[in-house]
Amino acid sequence: MHLNPAAGPILTSAEIRSIERQYLAAGVPLMERAGQAASEVALRILEGRSGCVLILAGPGNNGGDGFVVARLLREAGREVVVVCTVEAEQMPADARAARLAWQQAGGQVVPDFLGSNWALVVDAIFGIGLKRAPEGRYAEWIARLNQLNSPVLSLDLPSGLDADTGRAPGVAVRASHTVSFIAWKPGLLTHDGSELCGELMLNTLDLSVADSGAQVLTLASFAPRLKPRASNSHKGTFGQAGVIGGAVGMVGAALLSARSALLLGAGRVYVGLLDPLAPMLDIVQPELMLRPPGDLHLICSALAIGPGLGQSEAAVLQMKRALGFTGPLVLDADALNLIAASSNLQPRLTQRDAPSVLTPHPAEAARLLQCAPSEVQADRLAACRELSRRYRAHVVLKGAGSIVCLADGRLFINVTGNAGLATAGSGDVLTGIVLALLAQGWEAELALPCAVYLHGAAADALLEAGIGPIGMTAGELAPAARRLLNAWVSERSGGRG
Ligand SMILES: NC(=O)C1=CN([C@@H]2O[C@H](COP(=O)(O)OP(=O)(O)OC[C@H]3O[C@@H](n4cnc5c(N)ncnc54)[C@H](O)[C@@H]3O)[C@@H](O)[C@H]2O)[C@@H](O)CC1
Ligand SMILES: Nc1ncnc2c1ncn2[C@@H]1O[C@H](COP(=O)(O)OP(=O)(O)O)[C@@H](O)[C@H]1O
Ligand SMILES: [K+]
Structure with missing residues (x-):
């Protein structure tokens, strides 16, 4: 728009x-x-x-x-x-x-x-x-x-x-x-x-x-963080991002998130797949390190859980571990469904000291609020505000005109993005982008607005290039987002980005 x-x-x-x-x-x-x-x-x-x-x-x-x-x-x-x-x-x-x-x-x-x-x-x-x-x-x-x-x-x-x-x-x-x-x-x-x-x-x-309390989301909403990398830096400077998910039949979701985290600048990216027969290597992106999911909370500085996670016993076990993680945690997809279904997991989320980021689409939001998706859509701002309050989290309620509500109550509406994003896996990419920024030390209050804006802007750039809306794929979003983020940093630093 x-x-x-x-x-x-x-x-x-x-x-x-x-x-x-x-x-x-x-x-x-x-x-x-x-x-x-x-x-x-x-x-x-x-x-x-x-x-x-x-x-x-x-x-x-x-x-x-x-x-x-x-x-x-x-x-x-x-x-x-x-x-x-x-x-x-x-x-x-x-x-x-x-x-x-x-x-x-x-x-x-x-x-x-x-x-x-x-x-x-x-x-x-x-x-x-x-x-x-x-x-x-x-x-x-x-x-x-x-x-x-x-x-x-x-x-x-x-x-x-x-x-x-x-x-x-x-x-x-x-x-x-x-x-x-x-x-x-x-x-x-x-x-x-x-x-x-x-x-x-x-x-x-x-x-x-x-x-x-509410603003249109723009570049200015997170501009203070658009800084060039220091020359004297190393991979450890940009954090360890971990993605937990990828149960049988849904490995791709976790890989999409992890690849996006890598392309958006996380120093190292680990993937913990639940599928016992999952490959040991991502041959498209061999930079990713595939590890047992239960190890990730020990080695990462920021975690995302949910893409392709499923709702098995093994998934619940991973959720318990992840909710105890002391760094920033992104919860998406089945992680949100498990929270909605479990009165045991809910207090573990609300009692976290580190930032939690929730990325529900309207159906997931409805499960978290115990209401119908149509009720969420009837007042998206109120639903997002309530999710943020109830779960003490930074929340994006996805869909056309995504709503962001930060844990302090500040609200943003995002106007980037287009219907090309209505394709499987585009939400997994958003999760990977937020994760990348968190791993690089961005405060969640800036990481989430930036990721939401950037994700939509990447889709807009693809649209302008004739890629979509029909047939835009989730995998194309992260390279487009990478180009934009680098351009924004470079513009703001007089070409030193
Ligand atoms: N004097 C002012 O306060 C100003 C108002 N402005 C304009 O005025 C608008 C608001 O004016 P109003 O408060 O009069 O409201 P509207 O002009 O938006 O509509 C209200 C009227 O429509 C009727 N109505 C509402 N829903 C209906 C429906 N479904 N079927 C049939 N009738 C229906 C109401 O009974 C009422 O008569 C603003 O959106 C803006 O365009 C601007 O001129 C700026 C100054
Ligand atoms: N019509 C649309 N206009 C703008 N953004 C959209 C549209 N449809 C989907 N999106 C965006 O695409 C993403 C889809 O996420 P999600 O539904 O979780 O997909 P998946 O689970 O397949 O990854 C969200 O960021 C959402 O805001
Ligand atoms: K009108």
């Missing part, structure tokens, strides 16, 4: 409303500013496109924004049709005033639209005030506009999308562009939002917004 501007705080709709109240009380013309910002975007989209603009205005202030855009586009010489079915008296005061200004400028309001040949459709149906799935005429408008071939600019957020959770409870607008106001909302950046917003822009309306 491309964000413009890239960074900034993420606020809930309640936080946005409280800011709005404060500025409106001070007489700041927020709706006029929102309409102005949106009409500038609309005119950019309209460059080189002739024809009429269709504006669909809903019953609230989002509709009001639409009326301001209508007036400003008309002033700019565009032909505009506004569709609105509520009476002016039923609209909130600011929206009513915007509608009146439109009509005073000679604009018409019509009850429905026909035809399909619009230069641009402006979606001003619902913003942060959506209360339930759109129904009736609004659902019908949305379904019809999703069939059109015109560009669609959503104001504040695509109508039908929940601003706080990113869930679309029913039909929702699929925008080509979204211009959001004041601050990012979580729902723009995760879950269905990743699909519906198109090109996403933010206009702060010149308000200064205090940082909240």
Whole structure:
């Protein structure tokens, strides 16, 4: 997902409303500013496109924004049709005033639209005030506009999308562009939002917004750690990473993690495979050292357990050992399933002194929270926060718009990555990347955000190179991530990386 501007705080709709109240009380013309910002975007989209603009205005202030855009586009010489079915008296005061200004400028309001040949459709149906799935005429408008071939600019957020959770409870607008106001909302950046917003822009309306607990994940989130290697270093300087997993039929998962840890800079990488018939050597990556899984906690400075681990007695035994490890520990895949299933293992995790990193996808998160995956997806931020709190861990809840919640409660939403990552083993690679950074001494608070951002950025780089999304493979991610990490370090150190 491309964000413009890239960074900034993420606020809930309640936080946005409280800011709005404060500025409106001070007489700041927020709706006029929102309409102005949106009409500038609309005119950019309209460059080189002739024809009429269709504006669909809903019953609230989002509709009001639409009326301001209508007036400003008309002033700019565009032909505009506004569709609105509520009476002016039923609209909130600011929206009513915007509608009146439109009509005073000679604009018409019509009850429905026909035809399909619009230069641009402006979606001003619902913003942060959506209360339930759109129904009736609004659902019908949305379904019809999703069939059109015109560009669609959503104001504040695509109508039908929940601003706080990113869930679309029913039909929702699929925008080509979204211009959001004041601050990012979580729902723009995760879950269905990743699909519906198109090109996403933010206009702060010149308000200064205090940082909240949630941020868009960017390079700046972990930049202090992007330092070149000292010349006078040796393999021991970059740590001993260990991966435990690879039961019968799942050896590849552990190898993918281990290879990724090696390519992302761990000094030595050990693999403990549970499959008794597993090979003694990774012939593709002979640098990996294959050892009995029970030895790894004794020789490693950072451990990951879970990829292809299975849920056998032997796996439980390895889990008990790993949870007693005194260094940073990454738990993925079956390690998470075993934690979810065992009240015996849970306290061993929550009582750890060293950092624990959990990397669940929504189904694993649901098992850890004893709920259904749909409940996790219904509020991904809340689920991630609860996992972090309950298990005293740094957590990434994976999937489009991955959520990172650090053990101190700080939240990030990641916007790198693409559907090419929806392939077996890409999660194993993420585990290997986090492990590599931990082994090299990164604090978990920086290692996890960097790994999540880098993993997605690697997939984006592959996509740009024509590799994917169809057929992108997990094994291609680590070399792409290695190139990026080296480039970032080099850029930040004036080429000394
Ligand atoms: N005056 C302000 O506070 C500002 C508001 N702004 C805009 O106003 C929006 C928020 O305005 P509102 O709070 O009025 O909310 P919305 O305009 O997003 O929608 C609320 C209206 O839609 C109705 N509604 C909600 N869900 C529905 C459904 N499923 N089916 C049918 N009707 C439904 C509600 O009953 C209400 O009438 C923001 O997203 C932003 O676009 C901006 O103009 C900035 C300033
Ligand atoms: N559509 C998507 N858009 C962005 N990222 C995705 C998408 N699908 C999957 N991913 C990412 O790919 C990884 C998949 O991890 P996981 O489900 O554990 O896979 P596996 O178990 O096969 O390794 C996660 O990092 C997830 O965030
Ligand atoms: K909208």
